[in-house]
Amino acid sequence: MFVRSLSTVGSAPAVAAAWTQWYWRNTFPLIITRNPFTSPRPPYPFTWTEFRNSDHPRHLHLSPVLMKHPDTEPPVKRRKSSECERSGEGAQPSPKRLASGERREPSPAWLHNITDAPLPSGKPPSLDSTRIKTALKRQWEELTESCASTSVGPFEFSVMSYNILSQELLLSNAYLYKHCNPHVLEWRHRFTNLLDELEQHAADIMCLQEVQEDHYRKQIKPSLEHLGYHCEYKRRTGRKLDGCMVGFKKSRFTLLSSHPVEFFRQGIPILDRDNVGLIVMLKPLGASGSECNVCVVTTHLLYNPRRGDIKLAQLSVLLAEISRVAQQDDGTTCPILLCGDFNSVPASPLYAFITDSKLEYAGMPIGKVSGQEESPRGQRLLTSPLWPPSLGISPLCQYEGQTNEPDVKESKQRGSKNCLNKPSIEHGFKLTSVYSHYLKESGHREITTYHSRTAITVDYIFYSPAQREESGWTECSAAPQRGLELLSRLTLVSEAELREVKGLPNQCHSSDHLPLIARFCLHS
Numbered sequence: 001m002f003v004r005s006l007s008t009v010g011s012a013p014a015v016a017a018a019w020t021q022w023y024w025r026n027t028f029p030l031i032i033t034r035n036p037f038t039s040p041r042p043p044y045p046f047t048w049t050e051f052r053n054s055d056h057p058r059h060l061h062l063s064p065v066l067m068k069h070p071d072t073e074p075p076v077k078r079r080k081s082s083e084c085e086r087s088g089e090g091a092q093p094s095p096k097r098l099a100s101g102e103r104r105e106p107s108p109a110w111l112h113n114i115t116d117a118p119l120p121s122g123k124p125p126s127l128d129s130t131r132i133k134t135a136l137k138r139q140w141e142e143l144t145e146s147c148a149s150t151s152v153g154p155f156e157f158s159v160m161s162y163n164i165l166s167q168e169l170l171l172s173n174a175y176l177y178k179h180c181n182p183h184v185l186e187w188r189h190r191f192t193n194l195l196d197e198l199e200q201h202a203a204d205i206m207c208l209q210e211v212q213e214d215h216y217r218k219q220i221k222p223s224l225e226h227l228g229y230h231c232e233y234k235r236r237t238g239r240k241l242d243g244c245m246v247g248f249k250k251s252r253f254t255l256l257s258s259h260p261v262e263f264f265r266q267g268i269p270i271l272d273r274d275n276v277g278l279i280v281m282l283k284p285l286g287a288s289g290s291e292c293n294v295c296v297v298t299t300h301l302l303y304n305p306r307r308g309d310i311k312l313a314q315l316s317v318l319l320a321e322i323s324r325v326a327q328q329d330d331g332t333t334c335p336i337l338l339c340g341d342f343n344s345v346p347a348s349p350l351y352a353f354i355t356d357s358k359l360e361y362a363g364m365p366i367g368k369v370s371g372q373e374e375s376p377r378g379q380r381l382l383t384s385p386l387w388p389p390s391l392g393i394s395p396l397c398q399y400e401g402q403t404n405e406p407d408v409k410e411s412k413q414r415g416s417k418n419c420l421n422k423p424s425i426e427h428g429f430k431l432t433s434v435y436s437h438y439l440k441e442s443g444h445r446e447i448t449t450y451h452s453r454t455a456i457t458v459d460y461i462f463y464s465p466a467q468r469e470e471s472g473w474t475e476c477s478a479a480p481q482r483g484l485e486l487l488s489r490l491t492l493v494s495e496a497e498l499r500e501v502k503g504l505p506n507q508c509h510s511s512d513h514l515p516l517i518a519r520f521c522l523h524s
Helices: 002-007 012-025 048-053 075-087 127-133 167-172 187-201 213-226 308-325 349-356 407-419 495-500
Strands: 140-142 155-163 205-212 229-235 242-249 253-262 276-284 294-300 336-341 358-360 424-426 449-451 454-456 459-463 483-490 516-523
Touching: 155 187, 155 294, 155 336, 155 459, 167 205, 187 213, 205 213, 205 294, 205 336, 213 229, 213 242, 229 253, 229 276, 242 253, 242 276, 242 294, 253 308, 276 308, 294 308, 308 349, 349 358, 349 459, 459 516
Parallel strands: 155 205, 294 336
Antiparallel strands: 140 483, 155 516, 205 242, 229 242, 253 276, 276 294, 336 459, 358 424, 449 454, 483 516
């Protein structure tokens, strides 16, 4: 019966016999559907190495994690790639075979649905034309004609604050960049653009956030040192791979001290996150005396829009450390530059706390502290005290037992009466923002960060404005006293202008944030 069936065309035994003979005698392109067990063809009869290096056309989706060094992609993205395969969405074509000895650069193109539409066929547009279409037009806005002379002499310098977008965070949050061409998200392209941007602006002081540690050690720091910068770096705690950096030109400043600040505190729930800050004390080259010192600070506060309590606690820890570091021999505080990504909008209570030096927080919804969401979820309220006494920081944002005169005395006199009635936090600094947050010509909101889900302002440069006798500290004058006088700033853009250049990142701008740049005159 079996022999008869074997000779019958189309019978199961006959098909099996023909399958075996055909399997060994024929080569064929491998075509595997999303479920390989439903394929009508047998597996490819080569080894994995032969299969990978062969020129046969194939449609198997190969993650670059399998094709490149394992360090090029974080583990979290491997899990996301597996989820994409299970979801049944379209696969990306396999990478082309590399020449012997050629190294493949990291690429996020394997991420599922990274663009909303397939890449156009034919010859791609030239690099120059693409850059022109995606380049923003930003101009310098002059605010003061010249730096008024003082007994010591004017000292002009420029400052940049820039969240450069960590590659690891880009990959782990790829859903925010669906509007981007995969090519512009590759680190090789992004690093070249970022370095060109830093070199073009050539700020005397640069404060960078989301600086990935391996990129900092191998590429960013050596490149900046070659340009004449000295760099200080603080990586985020825990398993985070990025951190904050302060760089300054050695031809303009000397380093007095560097103070990394960790916000994580064991056993204190409100300080259980891995964000950090970095404080650097600088002195203009050739200057003498502490009256010329400048305190430069950069930080990146927690993102979570629903945890404004944590953001306030992190900021208070940073202010307490600034109060300790920036205190001079005479009890006063040297001029301060506070830069970074505060993950808070200009109209938020957190912003008001920085610029008004005080915040009455009792009964305030936690989700409204940063103002990132128009309709914050949840109704949790801030309670007093914000942090436990074991932290060792007072409501004046100073370490217990520390006093700065006369700044703290002024703060106490201004708010001691209200402190008895309403829970509040204060600091003794006089800080104002470089930017007004609205464009002068159109009145539209200034934007510092843009991606698929938002277009808002979260990046700032705060500074200690120079004082004048007749009108106090709120405004600068032609003959200011000790402090920083804002000379000019690089204008920001509106949301509409960012949409015109295809958002951020793009071919020309390689971060989802814009750099903030300003020029100051130091009066001592």
